Amino acid sequence: MSIGLTEQEKVRRVTLKRLIDLGINPYPAELFPINTNSKEIKEGYKEAENNFQEVVVAGRFMSKRIMGKASFAEIQDAYGKIQIYINRDEICTGEDKTMYNDVFKKYLDIGDIVGVKGKVFKTQVGEISVHATELILLTKSLRPLPIVKTDSDGKTHDAFTDPEQRYRQRYTDLIVNPHVKEAFIKRTKLTNSMRQFLNHKGYLEVETPILQPIYGGAAARPFKTHHNTLDMTLYLRIANELYLKKLIVGGFDGVYEFAKDFRNEGMSRFHNPEFTQMELYVAYKDYYWMMDLVEEMVEKIALDIHGKTEVQVRKNTINFQRPWKRYTMYEAIEHFTGVDISEMNEAELRITAEKLEVPIDETMGRGKLIDEIFGEKCEPLLIQPTFITDYPVEMSPLAKKHRSKEGLVERFEAVCNGKEICNAFTELNDPIDQRARFEEQLELGKRGDDEAMILDEDFLRAIEIGMPPTSGLGIGIDRLAMIMTNSNSIQDVLFFPQMRPEKKAIEMSDSEKTIFEVLKKEGNLEIADLKEKAGLSGKQWDKGLKGLTKLGLTKVEVNGDTKTICLK
RNA sequence: GACUCGUUAGCUCAGCUGGUAGAGCACGUCCCUUUUAAGGAUGGGGUCCUGGGUUCGAACCCCAGACGAGUCACCA
Numbered sequence: 134m135s136i137g138l139t140e141q142e143k144v145r146r147v148t149l150k151r152l153i154d155l156g157i158n159p160y161p162a163e164l165f166p167i168n169t170n171s172k173e174i175k176e177g178y179k180e181a182e183n184n185f186q187e188v189v190v191a192g193r194f195m196s197k198r199i200m201g202k203a204s205f206a207e208i209q210d211a212y213g214k215i216q217i218y219i220n221r222d223e224i225c226t227g228e229d230k231t232m233y234n235d236v237f238k239k240y241l242d243i244g245d246i247v248g249v250k251g252k253v254f255k256t257q258v259g260e261i262s263v264h265a266t267e268l269i270l271l272t273k274s275l276r277p278l279p280i281v282k283t284d285s286d287g288k289t290h291d292a293f294t295d296p297e298q299r300y301r302q303r304y305t306d307l308i309v310n311p312h313v314k315e316a317f318i319k320r321t322k323l324t325n326s327m328r329q330f331l332n333h334k335g336y337l338e339v340e341t342p343i344l345q346p347i348y349g350g351a352a353a354r355p356f357k358t359h360h361n362t363l364d365m366t367l368y369l370r371i372a373n374e375l376y377l378k379k380l381i382v383g384g385f386d387g388v389y390e391f392a393k394d395f396r397n398e399g400m401s402r403f404h405n406p407e408f409t410q411m412e413l414y415v416a417y418k419d420y421y422w423m424m425d426l427v428e429e430m431v432e433k434i435a436l437d438i439h440g441k442t443e444v445q446v447r448k449n450t451i452n453f454q455r456p457w458k459r460y461t462m463y464e465a466i467e468h469f470t471g472v473d474i475s476e477m478n479e480a481e482l483r484i485t486a487e488k489l490e491v492p493i494d495e496t497m498g499r500g501k502l503i504d505e506i507f508g509e510k511c512e513p514l515l516i517q518p519t520f521i522t523d524y525p526v527e528m529s530p531l532a533k534k535h536r537s538k539e540g541l542v543e544r545f546e547a548v549c550n551g552k553e554i555c556n557a558f559t560e561l562n563d564p565i566d567q568r569a570r571f572e573e574q575l576e577l578g579k580r581g582d583d584e585a586m587i588l589d590e591d592f593l594r595a596i597e598i599g600m601p602p603t604s605g606l607g608i609g610i611d612r613l614a615m616i617m618t619n620s621n622s623i624q625d626v627l628f629f630p631q632m633r634p635e636k637k638a639i640e641m642s643d644s645e646k647t648i649f650e651v652l653k654k655e656g657n658l659e660i661a662d663l664k665e666k667a668g669l670s671g672k673q674w675d676k677g678l679k680g681l682t683k684l685g686l687t688k689v690e691v692n693g694d695t696k697t698i699c700l701k
Numbered sequence: 702g703a704c705u706c707g708u709u710a711g712c713u714c715a716g717c718u719g720g721u722a723g724a725g726c727a728c729g730u731c732c733c734u735u736u737u738a739a740g741g742a743u744g745g746g747g748u749c750c751u752g753g754g755u756u757c758g759a760a761c762c763c764c765a766g767a768c769g770a771g772u773c774a775c776c777a
Contacts, residue, residue: 139710139728139746140710140711140728140729140745140746141711141727141728141746142711144728144729145728174721183725196737196738198737198739199733199736199739200733200734200735200736200739201733201734202734203733203734203735203736204736205735205736205737205739207737216736216737220734222734239729242728243727254735256735256736256737257735257736258735258736258737260735260736260737262735276711277711277712277727278727279711279712279713279726279727280711280713280726280727280738281712281713282714282726282738283738284737284738285737286738286740288738289738290713290714290725290726290738291713291725291726291738292712292713293712293713294713295708295712295713295770296714296770297708297768297769297770298769300769309712351777352776352777353777383776396776398775398776399702399774399775399776401776402771403776406775492774500777501777504777526776528777529777538739544777546777552777556777584776584777610713624708632768632769633767633768633769662711683741
């Protein structure tokens with residue numbers, strides 16, 4: 134058998150061959166006509182009615198309990214598990230008992246996908262089961278699955294928990310860890326609920342470019358790529374804000390997009406290089422209006438997913454019921470630190486930050502200092518959903534200046550469970566001001582801020598043509614999904630989180646290669662001769678030769694006193 | 702990027718002071734007609750993450766590295 138397979142994998146390949154020899158196709162092409170599933174059966178079966186008497190189900194073999202001529206097995210389909218009862222003389226009506234004795238008992242393994250025809254009944258122990266009349270192999274599994282068992286006390290044994298393996302082999306994770314599937318179903322409910330809400334309001338779902346010649350709409354480092362035909366640099370979008378605003382200029386009065394965005398930055402349990410945001414732009418609205426919309430929408434999402442507005446996240450019960458608390462940033466800082474910073478200049482802020490033990494540095498301006506104090510002293514304490522409004526102008530080059538407060542913009546974030554979940558503005562539509570703000574960003578860029586925004590002439594042209602007063606929103610779908618599914622890490626709400634590449638499978642080690650090369654060049658050699666020619670240390674020599682023998686590449690021929698190493 | 706912890710059978714994990722690598726489940730063979738973490742008997746299965754070092758001898762001690770997790774830093 135092939136090198137590198139485990140014993141269990143070899144056994145399964147032998148089994149596969151036996152099945153083929155028996156004329157059973159382990160990978161049949163034709164459709165399998167299932168007419169129900171585990172959930173329907175468990176919920177709908179009534180002993181008195183004697184219903185579900187001709188069922189056809191299919192799923193993955195998850196356990197097998199053989200007791201002589203009768204057996205129980207469990208199959209798992211998309212909705213859960215159901216027990217199958219198999220009796221030898223019913224599966225094999227004639228004299229030939231191969232189907233039961235060999236195929237079922239020996240050749241069907243945990244992990245195989247099978248179809249079952251039969252009738253539903255309740256066992257003596259009271260478990261609703263399918264009494265099989267026919268068993269059909271639909272797919273042979275060649276790799277053993279981790280076996281997770283739950284005992285009568287509900288205690289789980291041998292759970293498949295290693296995060297690395299779970300993320301790298303999400304398919305396995307999904308098979309053996311039912312709660313994982315639940316979390317992803319909730320995530321999809323979330324986006325469905327949001328989409329339904331926005332469609333109901335009459336907004337248009339759109340798609341905008343992911344490959345962009347100029348990246349913009351946020352402050353972040355991008356991924357860079359190259360288009361061969363046009364011979365130009367393209368960037369994976371870090372946001373889609375500017376494109377959506379161009380559509381508002383074009384005359385749509387409400388557009389939204391569920392957007393995969395890409396940021397070439399650090400990874401953590403809150404950050405993945407690609408993540409999903411929903412951005413929404415609505416004409417003739419301002420940020421107050423948008424706050425109402427966010428409250429309404431997120432409350433609905435919680436209701437759609439959980440049937441109530443309260444969501445348990447670790448130790449905290451978060452209640453999304455409207456209305457949410459609203460603080461201006463100044464109010465929030467005063468509330469949590471007792472310090473009123475609204476009238477402070479940069480020097481005073483610096484002193485305040487130091488008093489509050491907020492880490493700061495020389496390069497920080499007034500806006501950044503305020504943001505640092507907020508981020509350090511307020512944000513982590515905001516567990517219940519809370520709107521924070523009116524941010525310093527320096528940090529928001531795309532937001533409109535506040536209608537009445539000097540130095541601030543009309544911007545809000547919703548903070549929940551100590552983390553930002555959305556960001557919204559009354560959008561800046563004054564082209565003169567917008568150009569000036571971009572130019573300030575250019576200055577920052579020249580001073581070394583590699584996340585400063587780039588001036589986008591096409592966007593400015595659009596704004597000059599005229600964008601109606603508009604309110605815009607960006608809401609982090611992954612972060613919201615983490616809260617709605619009580620997940621501690623973004624990796625738990627992404628099917629395939631980004632990971633370092635897996636280590637390559639076994640190849641020849643250096644010492645093995647050295648010996649192998651000598652043998653290839655010189656032909657078969659006597660053992661001492663080979664050792665000398667290889668020129669390896671004792672340890673390496675021993676390891677290398679043993680390794681080669683194990684890989685099945687060499688063998689030792691003994692002839693009297695001389696031992697010769699041969700290539701196979 | 703810093704610190705801490707981890708990496709041993711297909712899975713979950715033990716492995717004492719450095720002395721021939723273990724358990725449960727899974728797998729192979731055998732027994733058993735309503736069981737359920739089914740049971741009983743028996744057997745096979747290992748690059749102890751990788752590479753160096755110390756040692757008569759390393760899963761274990763030392764050094765370097767890989768991968769992962771957590772905390773912090775960074776992150777509009």
